[in-house]
Amino acid sequence: MKRPGTRPRAVFLLATLKHKRSGQEFSHTETLAEVVIECLKAEDVQCEMIRLVDYDIPAGTKSNMGKGDDWPRILEKILASDIIVFATPIWWGIQSSLMQRVIERLDELHNEILETGKSRLTNKVGGIVITGEEDGEQHITGNIANFLLNMGVTLPPHCSLSYQGSYARATKNSLGKKFSEENADGAEKMARNLAFFARLLTENNIPAS
Amino acid sequence: MKRPGTRPRAVFLLATLKHKRSGQEFSHTETLAEVVIECLKAEDVQCEMIRLVDYDIPAGTKSNMGKGDDWPRILEKILASDIIVFATPIWWGIQSSLMQRVIERLDELHNEILETGKSRLTNKVGGIVITGEEDGEQHITGNIANFLLNMGVTLPPHCSLSYQGSYARATKNSLGKKFSEENADGAEKMARNLAFFARLLTENNIPAS
Amino acid sequence: MKRPGTRPRAVFLLATLKHKRSGQEFSHTETLAEVVIECLKAEDVQCEMIRLVDYDIPAGTKSNMGKGDDWPRILEKILASDIIVFATPIWWGIQSSLMQRVIERLDELHNEILETGKSRLTNKVGGIVITGEEDGEQHITGNIANFLLNMGVTLPPHCSLSYQGSYARATKNSLGKKFSEENADGAEKMARNLAFFARLLTENNIPAS
């Protein structure tokens, strides 16, 4: 069990469809997630971002789908974290296929909950970051929230942040600046609540069933 | 501010379409909510259920829509509670029109959050109860979860309970017995977590922005 | 059965929460619906808009809920139409409680389909109009589309139109002008397809089961 007083750790699962290695344009979702990361660091939280598109995560519902599967080491990082943030763009009203794949690959952990009544994600805190062009994030925030609650994760108030709009001509720097300014309040509140609940639950574990 | 040690109070907003006063058949949603209430009482939580269909709640987005509006006194009970449970049937994949109306009537409180950065629902804990005939509750749980998180409410893990299936020939007693038996684990876990977080947040208020 | 060559009739079910009789501010949804109505008239379609908030439509799932229920005469107009358009604002990611109530009140017609295999809405064509402030219409368009398809209604391509954005200082006239200009292509295509399919299905009835 985690010792109270340790710095909380956050892992961001970034589900942008844009490949970094291929030199594609920057990701809006990554840029907004970085704004939240800055705020979490100000709350003395360690952060790591995992860009899913650069990993090989085969379709399936098991924690390990065999040879060449990168998911097991991503799962290790999730299990070692206090805060888990799902960060996704919107495509046609839904989280990206990479975010949905994370959900599918976590399903084996849910089967454990059904069998044992215990979750390996208990006492962890969840967050959500979404970007889209006027596509509507509320419903996707809801989808992910429903999943995290069923997985045993706690959701603090204002634990989600989204940005909608088109910035075709933005550079990564200009968009980052824009996001920082326009979402400062929301990102700070989200980070403050994630950090507060991560510490609160480290010191006050949820009673086991 | 609430004194630590006080018994937590829960309010259930029941959005069944079935009118009690008209002697209509019993409500599945009410019956499942009563199972959760029994578990909450075992956790020493005071409970009250408000059957929305028996009140006059006009369409609108203000806390008070004027003469004949029953909403202001329902809102008072919500504000005086530590735990707020949204209990709704499913009609065509959506919460009932009465549950949606509650959301619309709470919108003025969200405007306050936007203006002041503070929520009158902060340090309150949310729960969700849903029944339907194979209609799918996850998406509705998500809708309501998204709303509650934006309103400043905290969502503990496993804070939702649902039951799907048709019991055309059930009586209220037989259905209550069935729900108690089949949902015992889920209802107990939900109630335990609601009560745990209600007490935790009474003793450890979320830092104001 | 309808005689081919007759002018098609369209009914708009307007689910704004804004009461006309109370002199409240104008409705964005009504204004956008009027843009579609102009285009339908250019296609020689007769149109009528029903402002639901000005009627007394009690909660329930029957076609007639008894004394004082305004729904039966609205249902008559729906049954007499060739085109049915659901027009709704978004509140917290969902169609308004008034739009949801229409769905609930149409449920008895769905029971008829389950019993007889025949729908009283067969050979009718459906449309959807949605407004919201960056709330996301795709998911709501989907909800309503799913309902209409199950009710026996046909959905032509591009049969939905939405507008998102805040126009706090707009007047009804300035917003109408704005909507007309910015949505001209979408409204014309929607109206053209609704009218084309209404005539096509009048002349080529869907084979009965």
Add this chain to the structure above:
Amino acid sequence: MKRPGTRPRAVFLLATLKHKRSGQEFSHTETLAEVVIECLKAEDVQCEMIRLVDYDIPAGTKSNMGKGDDWPRILEKILASDIIVFATPIWWGIQSSLMQRVIERLDELHNEILETGKSRLTNKVGGIVITGEEDGEQHITGNIANFLLNMGVTLPPHCSLSYQGSYARATKNSLGKKFSEENADGAEKMARNLAFFARLLTENNIPAS
């Protein structure tokens, strides 16, 4: 342009997560899709099923993501069809990541619509097949319906079929038999409407904008 009188062609995009080549258990979704295919054949429609999990379809939003991308030849089959059926399981309230990937990869065709006003999917007819264990298909049917309508596809009434329930001990044969018996009416009606509209639109093209 397609010559009237030709046999319509249907393509099923099967988004099961179960790999055929790995000898995994049979797919419920595939089994239900096969029931619909039988009914379509009785309507003299040619059918092909594409099992997406057995192809390499990289993340992205372009019609061709370069070397090793299997999507371009799947897209060719879609463009050559009169009827397109999306067949997907439900994972946590959402279509599978493979179905979502299809949607993302079709996005370039939507950009064409935005630029030219014309869709390469016009005069095609859409269908939806969904299986899940009490997870709720209505909302997913809605997601897919919204996408197809925006892509220029026509949706006939009753164009979706779903089955919910757990059949852990079923064999492919026993489940196929069960699905055939229990869904006969729904599958026949769906197939009849898909075939009727495919022929109707081949003979009566939607007027171009």
